Amino acid sequence: MQVNGQPQRTIWFDEAQHCVRIIDQTLLPHHFNILSLHTLDSACHAIISMQVRGAPLIGVTAAFGVYLALREGNTDLAGVCERLLKTRPTAVNLRWALDRVQAELLSLEAERRPTAALGLARLMADEDAAACSAIGDHGLPLLELAWVEKRRRNPAAECLNVLTHCNAGWLATVDWGTALAPIYKAHFKGIPVHVWVDETRPRNQGAFLTAWELQQQGIPHTVIVDNAGGHLMQHGEVDLCLVGSDRTTATGDVCNKIGTYLKALAAFDNGVPFYVALPVSTIDFGLSDGVREIPIEQRHASEVSHMQGLDETGQLSRVQVMTSHSAINNFGFDVTPARLVTALITEKGVFAPTRESLKSLL
Ligand code: MRU
Secondary structure, rough: EEEEEOOOEEEEEEEEOOOOEOOOOOOOOOOOOEEEEOOHHHHHHHHHOOOOOHHHHHHHHHHHHHHHHHHOOOOEEEEEEEHHHOOOOOOHHHHHHHHHHHHHHOOOOOOHHHHHHHHHHHHHHHHHHHHHHHHHHHHHHHHHHHHHHHHHOOOOOOOEEEOOOOOOOOOOOOOOOHHHHHHHHHHHHOEEEEEEEEEOOOOOOOHHHHHHHHOOOOEEEEEEEEOOOHHHHOOOOOOOOOOOOOOEEEOOOOEEEOHHHHHHHHHOOOOOEEEOOOOHHHEEOOOHHHHOOOOOOOOOOOOHHEEEOOOOOOOOOEEEOOOOOOOOOOOOEEEEHHOOOEEEEOEEEEOOOOOOHHHOOO
């Protein structure tokens, strides 16, 4: 997608500097900073600190991390992968990427592995961008239909209102995004889309990242507090919900950013379609009960007690928003049962959230 009118990806290999480049997402939307990764340590730190985040991007970063480790002379491929796997527990794309890298490298002699690892990481980045673009193509007809239907019911309707949670845009992938890909494609096709952006406490991926992405592409959007979605749905202000996923079971249960489940409940109660967009690499075919089986990441309490933003002098600063005397729990994700999901939009097409429907993807 574009930043200040220039094409941009979230991760790439810099031939001239022999390093991996990423956008430091912890500074957005206030500063657009590019970081260089030279070591396995820096790749792990980037994932843990959420300089890179979003299920597909975490997977691709891990693949580049393996390359950096091998280039440093680390020959313990299994140990490297184990370390990367521990960086974040919920998004299954991380494991998917590391399994693929290990399977491809294990058959090679040690001296050929670094070059092969770099080639594979770059291939996975390109494949992720292509998959997300295809998710956009498969989701577009759903948005087109929703817009045609809305205009049929109300010829004076001015826009199609889509609600999204967290950031499942190009910043969460290599390019295009998952949930935002159909929105971008619809916008480029002339459908007047307006996006309700959940701020997504505690890290505010909606207010900080999704809003910034949409603004860069010129897409009308409004940031709302996380608790506003149900109210908007009750008043007919949401035509459909579209979110991403960090792990989806073989039965269609969807794990995504904390708060997604509540949006799905409100959508169900108000007859609003609830779509989930994801690459097939996000489906964990080994799991069938998302609530019981998906590991939910718990992050540091300071993400809840403190907030980052610009102070009155325009400097990025961090403030404490509550006292230090209360206990804090910071679950990163929750699970939306398949029964609340209208359909899953993948790069291979649109699927019902059922084992029967998803098994053709195996
Ligand atoms: O904690 P994050 O920012 O990595 O969480 C990201 C999400 O929950 C996204 O919705 C999900 O990864 C899908 S991204 C294409």
